[in-house]
Amino acid sequence: MPTENEFTFETSILHNSHKIDPVTGAVSVPIHHASTFHQFDIDSFGRYDYSRSGNPTREALEDLIAQMEGGTRGFAFSSGMAAISTAFLLLSAGDHVVITDDVYGGTYRMITQVLTRFGISHSFADMTDIEAVKRAIKPNTKLFYVETPSNPLLKVTDIKEISRIAKEHGALTFVDNTFLTPALQKPLELGADVVLHSATKFLSGHSDTVAGLAVVKDPALADKLGFLQNSFGAVLGVQDAWLVMRGIKTLHVRLSHSVAAAEKMAHFLQSHDLVKNVYYPGLKNHPQYALQQQQAKGAGAVLSFELENESVLRSFIENVKLPVFAVSLGAVESILSYPAKMSHAAMPAEERESRGISSSLLRLSAGLENADDMLEDFSQALKKSKKVITV
Numbered sequence: 512m513p514t515e516n517e518f519t520f521e522t523s524i525l526h527n528s529h530k531i532d533p534v535t536g537a538v539s540v541p542i543h544h545a546s547t548f549h550q551f552d553i554d555s556f557g558r559y560d561y562s563r564s565g566n567p568t569r570e571a572l573e574d575l576i577a578q579m580e581g582g583t584r585g586f587a588f589s590s591g592m593a594a595i596s597t598a599f600l601l602l603s604a605g606d607h608v609v610i611t612d613d614v615y616g617g618t619y620r621m622i623t624q625v626l627t628r629f630g631i632s633h634s635f636a637d638m639t640d641i642e643a644v645k646r647a648i649k650p651n652t653k654l655f656y657v658e659t660p661s662n663p664l665l666k667v668t669d670i671k672e673i674s675r676i677a678k679e680h681g682a683l684t685f686v687d688n689t690f691l692t693p694a695l696q697k698p699l700e701l702g703a704d705v706v707l708h709s710a711t712k713f714l715s716g717h718s719d720t721v722a723g724l725a726v727v728k729d730p731a732l733a734d735k736l737g738f739l740q741n742s743f744g745a746v747l748g749v750q751d752a753w754l755v756m757r758g759i760k761t762l763h764v765r766l767s768h769s770v771a772a773a774e775k776m777a778h779f780l781q782s783h784d785l786v787k788n789v790y791y792p793g794l795k796n797h798p799q800y801a802l803q804q805q806q807a808k809g810a811g812a813v814l815s816f817e818l819e820n821e822s823v824l825r826s827f828i829e830n831v832k833l834p835v836f837a838v839s840l841g842a843v844e845s846i847l848s849y850p851a852k853m854s855h856a857a858m859p860a861e862e863r864e865s866r867g868i869s870s871s872l873l874r875l876s877a878g879l880e881n882a883d884d885m886l887e888d889f890s891q892a893l894k895k896s897k898k899v900i901t902v
């Protein structure tokens with residue numbers, strides 16, 4: 512019998528070590544709504560004692576994400592930000608972080624407004640430029656923080672190269688893998704130390720759960736993160752852990768459809784005269800197209816595009832019918848977001864504009880609709896918006 516790991520990714524996420532409950536034979540992981548566990552022996556406690564420290568339902572998800580990312584241990588948190596913030600606690604006062612320029616707004620807030628109060632400093636760098644990354648390094652640099660493709664400009668960072676530089680400096684590399692998931696990209700295999708996820712997005716996939724995950728390869732580092740998860744205590748509840756596992760069962764088919772839809776939309780938008788720029792690493796003219804092909808199995812289901820101006824954008828939003836206009840991404844329904852007022856609202860306007868996140872930029876996360884319906888909808892909304900600039 513081949514072991515589960517010898518099968519393809521899509522097969523092994525279904526046939527994982529928790530596919531059958533050993534007690535009842537149930538083919539769905541039981542939801543253990545217990546905060547505490549009876550100890551049968553005063554001298555030797557059982558596997559579980561208190562659910563902040565460990566819960567069988569949460570642990571099933573933690574095992575699953577570890578397997579999917581090729582790590583030794585996974586950790587589930589109450590949100591993506593809880594996972595990211597807890598991982599930052601691996602740092603100490605006096606440490607310095609080199610962090611990617613167009614990082615997720617919440618991570619930006621954490622690093623600039625919270626960690627600074629604890630004596631942890633940072634430098635932003637355009638991580639597509641390895642020389643810029645090297646210039647940002649200080650003697651006390653302990654962490655390189657990567658998000659690739661980045662949000663919302665879909666810039667691609669060379670995970671292997673950054674991890675190599677980090678190792679040279681005795682520093683860690685964290686990669687936020689929310690946009691691609693291990694179905695498309697496996698940062699630990701490229702040398703990263705910690706992979707982080709907002710499982711709120713593609714992993715759960717249905718806009719119905721807020722959750723975060725972290726995966727570590729090195730067992731000693733895993734022990735440290737496990738200690739921090741228990742100390743800080745921002746663990747994922749069991750109901751939500753189950754929902755994330757339910758979502759993961761269809762991750763591969765959902766992504767396959769959504770990536771194809773995103774590609775189609777990217778090509779359509781690129782050829783439209785009201786669209787100034789399309790940012791999607793699956794387009795041949797994307798500056799890091801080759802790198803994306805090399806380090807990932809696909810370009811993902813998220814793209815951004817810049818319209819002629821803000822009034823065209825406003826008219827487009829009023830006229831487009833299918834996508835929900837909302838914060839977030841990675842769901843069954845297509846989601847259109849306005850980074851300037853949503854994910855990057857925490858970033859000062861001049862800072863935002865200087866990073867290319869203009870007031871006429873929209874981000875699209877392709878869902879499971881028929882791509883031709885989406886295309887038609889965008890097409891009619893753009894046609895109506897055209898009037899805005901001709902009057």
Ligand SMILES: *Cc1c(COP(=O)(O)O)cnc(C)c1O
Nearest residue numbers: 590591592615687689709711722
């Ligand atoms: C949403 C998101 C986060 C934050 O996750 P939450 O689950 O909202 O706390 C972090 N990184 C990226 C790339 C995200 O899209």
